[in-house]
Amino acid sequence: MMVRARASQAGYPSRNLHGQIVHAIGRQILRGDLRPGEPVPVQRDLPASRTALREAIKVLAAKGLVETRPKTGTRVRTREAWNLLDPDVLAWRQAGAPPRPFLRSLTEVRNIIEPAAAALAAKRARAADIAAIERAYRDMEAAMPTEAVADVTPFVEADTRFHAAILQAGGNDILEQMSRVVYAALRVSLEATSRIPGSARASLPRHRAVLDAIRARKPRRAAEAMQRLVHRIARKVDVIPRRVGRGNLRHVETKDTKSKRRNDSTVKPRPTSS
Amino acid sequence: MMVRARASQAGYPSRNLHGQIVHAIGRQILRGDLRPGEPVPVQRDLPASRTALREAIKVLAAKGLVETRPKTGTRVRTREAWNLLDPDVLAWRQAGAPPRPFLRSLTEVRNIIEPAAAALAAKRARAADIAAIERAYRDMEAAMPTEAVADVTPFVEADTRFHAAILQAGGNDILEQMSRVVYAALRVSLEATSRIPGSARASLPRHRAVLDAIRARKPRRAAEAMQRLVHRIARKVDVIPRRVGRGNLRHVETKDTKSKRRNDSTVKPRPTSS
DNA sequence: CGTCAGAAAATAGTATTATCATATGATACG
DNA sequence: CGTATCATATGATAATACTATTTTCTGACG
Numbered sequence: 001m002m003v004r005a006r007a008s009q010a011g012y013p014s015r016n017l018h019g020q021i022v023h024a025i026g027r028q029i030l031r032g033d034l035r036p037g038e039p040v041p042v043q044r045d046l047p048a049s050r051t052a053l054r055e056a057i058k059v060l061a062a063k064g065l066v067e068t069r070p071k072t073g074t075r076v077r078t079r080e081a082w083n084l085l086d087p088d089v090l091a092w093r094q095a096g097a098p099p100r101p102f103l104r105s106l107t108e109v110r111n112i113i114e115p116a117a118a119a120l121a122a123k124r125a126r127a128a129d130i131a132a133i134e135r136a137y138r139d140m141e142a143a144m145p146t147e148a149v150a151d152v153t154p155f156v157e158a159d160t161r162f163h164a165a166i167l168q169a170g171g172n173d174i175l176e177q178m179s180r181v182v183y184a185a186l187r188v189s190l191e192a193t194s195r196i197p198g199s200a201r202a203s204l205p206r207h208r209a210v211l212d213a214i215r216a217r218k219p220r221r222a223a224e225a226m227q228r229l230v231h232r233i234a235r236k237v238d239v240i241p242r243r244v245g246r247g248n249l250r251h252v253e254t255k256d257t258k259s260k261r262r263n264d265s266t267v268k269p270r271p272t273s274s
Numbered sequence: 275m276m277v278r279a280r281a282s283q284a285g286y287p288s289r290n291l292h293g294q295i296v297h298a299i300g301r302q303i304l305r306g307d308l309r310p311g312e313p314v315p316v317q318r319d320l321p322a323s324r325t326a327l328r329e330a331i332k333v334l335a336a337k338g339l340v341e342t343r344p345k346t347g348t349r350v351r352t353r354e355a356w357n358l359l360d361p362d363v364l365a366w367r368q369a370g371a372p373p374r375p376f377l378r379s380l381t382e383v384r385n386i387i388e389p390a391a392a393a394l395a396a397k398r399a400r401a402a403d404i405a406a407i408e409r410a411y412r413d414m415e416a417a418m419p420t421e422a423v424a425d426v427t428p429f430v431e432a433d434t435r436f437h438a439a440i441l442q443a444g445g446n447d448i449l450e451q452m453s454r455v456v457y458a459a460l461r462v463s464l465e466a467t468s469r470i471p472g473s474a475r476a477s478l479p480r481h482r483a484v485l486d487a488i489r490a491r492k493p494r495r496a497a498e499a500m501q502r503l504v505h506r507i508a509r510k511v512d513v514i515p516r517r518v519g520r521g522n523l524r525h526v527e528t529k530d531t532k533s534k535r536r537n538d539s540t541v542k543p544r545p546t547s548s
Numbered sequence: 549c550g551t552c553a554g555a556a557a558a559t560a561g562t563a564t565t566a567t568c569a570t571a572t573g574a575t576a577c578g
Numbered sequence: 579c580g581t582a583t584c585a586t587a588t589g590a591t592a593a594t595a596c597t598a599t600t601t602t603c604t605g606a607c608g
Binding site (some may be wrong): 012018022051054055058059060061062063064083084085086087088105106108109111112113116117120172173174175177178181182 | 286287292296325328329332333334335336337338357358359360361362379380382383385386387390391394446447448449451452455456
């Protein structure tokens, strides 16, 4: 019944030459290889024409990453100017660098906006909105990963859709956009948490509670239910094996995560009270 | 004391030719002149070279507004794909179209994230952060508009800085970025609310309460104080004079108003509880 | 005779090269 | 010490060839 919408084309297309350059330089900047002060390898290295470079630079400038001026050349802007909420920038950011503090930021944001969004949804959802939420919930039930079925992807997909539907039901498109961004980045970690045995099954009732509250049009109850759900996830984030990548997923920190404050790459120490 | 930072260059520079094209087309899209379905006036009208157009299109594509494909041409993407949190997109959005529902969305978001951010600030602010907040507060006191001094700009500037400093003190850069965006768009309306006689003076004690709570490191108190402050603003938003600009919004079409439907930017009616 | 597959054509963006203009930082000269 | 000049990197335009994708045409097969 739906058009499927060609997967909605998340980021900037890397199919073109200049698109590839965009992603290459973008990653370099976000990874820190190109420092906010000075250069951009605007020629030499790349085996491309000046125009291709130019277009790539324009795209990066549109995302606030670089700034071009005559004579001075193209320089990386200071971090404050970066458009951190841009889908591409977000993707580049989590592609490089230790993801831990970044993940913490994201979950923190979720903790803030999701309960409020659930309350809004309970107040304002239309029939179609509620139907969408319910559909996502049923898909979660159906896609529940078991010992036999290890593939968590469809479950994560439904999970994401569940939250997205709630955000959408709130009828505030700024908020919706924010969470869309957050979710795009969080998807990876969701897969991680869902992979933890029993985690998916345990989260279902909590999702159910949120759905019921919204359906019953009880804003406060919806917010509280969502808060429980999302707090639970927040706790899980600290348990995610770090870097599932090439073969060193050590399950460290079995003792107590609470005292292990190792703020991976934060610049200055901050009195984090947890 | 500070570097002043060259006004930080908010949006995409319009000084260049292609920059002007970017802003022109961007406004057209956000205003609704160019519908999400089809065309982009990729040639004809504009008295510019192909390359300039191309670069402008690339910038717009980077913000998710358009999509280019061979044969099909350059088309405006569906609203879901737009990067609504992009500073430029936000600016274009509020430049055209009735700002009312948009403003409501923004205030709603503020109501959600600011109290939480204040709590975070109370937990994690470093000495320098608190100093920045305090400085902004004192500047607000100093710039207080009176009957004699009608210029509210410096007050608004300090006000904005106050909130920005709190967000920054939270130590969550995603959150900080969100509010930076929100504030850029809200600045205009802040000027409006501040212009209401006595409003600025009345808001001072509430700001003070927030500052004190953060300084005392009382997260809950900070959140509550901020909530009171920001709720107050929310009420004011409904009082802002609507569109002081060039007065050509006539209600001429009295004949077929019901078919005109106009529905500002929302697609379907929603049970807004107002 | 109709339907489907594959080839060819048409089209719009993509890429390269070349040339000139303009702004700005640095340097040298008065 | 101020100003003029020069060098340089981006900005702008134009000409040209390539590439990918949609559409259409054609032909074969059922």
